[in-house]
Amino acid sequence: MTQKIKELQIELINSSPNTIKGMWFAARNCYEREGLKKLELTYTPEKAIDLLKNVYKLSHLSIFEQSFYQFNINGLSRSCLAQMTRHRIGWSYAVQSQHFQKHDDFSYKSLEQYYSDQQEMNYFQLMEDINKFYKDALAHGIPRYIAREVLPNSTSVNMIVSTNLRALDNFWKLRSGKENTPEIRKVSRKFYNLVIEKDKGLEEIIRYPC
Numbered sequence: 001m002t003q004k005i006k007e008l009q010i011e012l013i014n015s016s017p018n019t020i021k022g023m024w025f026a027a028r029n030c031y032e033r034e035g036l037k038k039l040e041l042t043y044t045p046e047k048a049i050d051l052l053k054n055v056y057k058l059s060h061l062s063i064f065e066q067s068f069y070q071f072n073i074n075g076l077s078r079s080c081l082a083q084m085t086r087h088r089i090g091w092s093y094a095v096q097s098q099h100f101q102k103h104d105d106f107s108y109k110s111l112e113q114y115y116s117d118q119q120e121m122n123y124f125q126l127m128e129d130i131n132k133f134y135k136d137a138l139a140h141g142i143p144r145y146i147a148r149e150v151l152p153n154s155t156s157v158n159m160i161v162s163t164n165l166r167a168l169d170n171f172w173k174l175r176s177g178k179e180n181t182p183e184i185r186k187v188s189r190k191f192y193n194l195v196i197e198k199d200k201g202l203e204e205i206i207r208y209p210c
């Protein structure tokens, strides 16, 4: 039996060149009569972080839309994809297509929990049976966009996701808690770790909810 389990992988592939400075410009601009050039002379990262902390406390959150992060996500389950795409405002998604791409020998996510070793083996067998069913359908002329209907919720997808800090903040508030599935909580935590690793000082402004 071939097991094609795929682990979740997320990387930050693109982002604003200087997120903190960009948001600081946006915030200062709200109260500044002079132009951008003069403003720039007064910039320091420390002052920017202090200002942005206040802006965040005041819920002047549109400032945090002035940022950009693009993630490459591999090995996400289709069920988690459905949860992710409920986040509509400030999010852009480009998802690997089951309609156009052939999904024979598809990879999938292992379940978070099994009640026995036998049940785990049964799960792998079930995936193998679905794979056979899918291949047989294609071999008999069923189009990919119809055969795909048999693919399980645990099928892995790859996708590119772009977003900003305001949308991420809302995502972290909603998706970090224990009431969520382990998979989307992993996505949430990984997004946070990648963002604060790239933009030093951001963790002082937006703290991870739990």
Ligand SMILES: Cc1cc2nc3c(=O)[nH]c(=O)nc-3n(C[C@H](O)[C@H](O)[C@H](O)COP(=O)(O)OP(=O)(O)OC[C@H]3O[C@@H](n4cnc5c(N)ncnc54)[C@H](O)[C@@H]3O)c2cc1C
Residues within 6 Å of the ligand: 086, 087, 088, 089, 090, 167, 170, 174, 175, 179, 180
């Ligand atoms: C623990 C948990 C369980 C869930 N269970 C289910 C479930 O069983 N079934 C289900 O269907 N969904 C479920 N959801 C999804 C949930 O209802 C939201 O769709 C999802 O969390 C996206 O949140 P959001 O709307 O804040 O995000 P976004 O779509 O990104 O919206 C961001 C913000 O914009 C504003 N906004 C967006 N659209 C509107 C609008 N039309 N009108 C006014 N303001 C708007 C709101 O302030 C919103 O918070 C669940 C979510 C969680 C966290």
